[in-house]
Amino acid sequence: MGEFTGRIAIDRPATEVFAFLSDPTAMPRYLQTVRKVEQQGPGRIAMEGEAQGHSYRDEGWIQVDPEGRRMRWGSDRLKDYGGSLEVTEAGSGAEVSLQLSIVPEPAVAERMEREAGAVDHAIRIAMERTLGAIKAACEGREDAPRSADDLPDSRPFGSSATLNPDI
Template sequence: MGEYTGRIEIARPPDEVFAFLAELRNMPRYLPTVTHVGPQGRHEQHDDVAVEGEAGGHPYHNDGWLKAEPEARRMRWGSHTMKDYGGALAVTSAAGGAVIELTLSLTPKPEVAQRMQAEHGSVDAGMRRSVDRTLGSIKACCEQADAPPRDIANDEDPAEARPFGSSATPNSGT
């Protein structure tokens, strides 16, 4: 399993950035292959979630879990079906606002790894690029017109707000 990390500064207050990221309905805004995320139940240790979307022209559905720790501004997640997939992020204070540190752990499926090798020269380069694009997408959502991040529940068409066309998380359907 590979581990991929990234970091980005965002010119917004850290509590605001974390609140945006922890709201499930906002995930399609910064993970554009995701079209829907919904709660599936609550456990003492985490919340179960269902994620749906499309990646590489293939629809997917995955059941997983998410643990948000608002007081520490940390989140961890994983998949119930893909045991070698998980991630974590932390939002900390910085001079100009917030810093997000993202860690993604996974082994891409062979066909995804082959595509990354062909397109980026290596799986590591492809994964680093995906992590960077996701962090850039989060930054764009949070800093958009220097306004507080919007909750997509109030947007008429959340697809219009997706600044990038790929996700840092190669999904089960790719």
């Protein structure tokens, strides 16, 4: 547990992809548990959503570097959670690289082990689905996910969507 990375190629210009991803209000379009995001001032956001049948509200920070097309974020409540992403040009499109640092709370880790066999596996599946949802939303596909049940496994998008680029 701890550090997870993934990436996916997107058939849209890098500047357009970053503009979409750096808008916190777009998060519900690609994060399966998020229903609403509000900006609370410079570098501050609040999220509301539902996970495992329980509603939640969390506040945190976000740093956006438009020139470098990079973002970093973290939670006020979950001290062992944070992430970053970078959008780079790749051929005629873009590549999104996602990095996540997380140590799930014990009850959440237990559920993940029960449902996916291992915490690491559960997090990797969630990351792949998030990357697939980002791709679908950025490419404007009609089948962009609307709920957690609609989130695709990103493997149909090729090896660039896997968390292990050697697979």
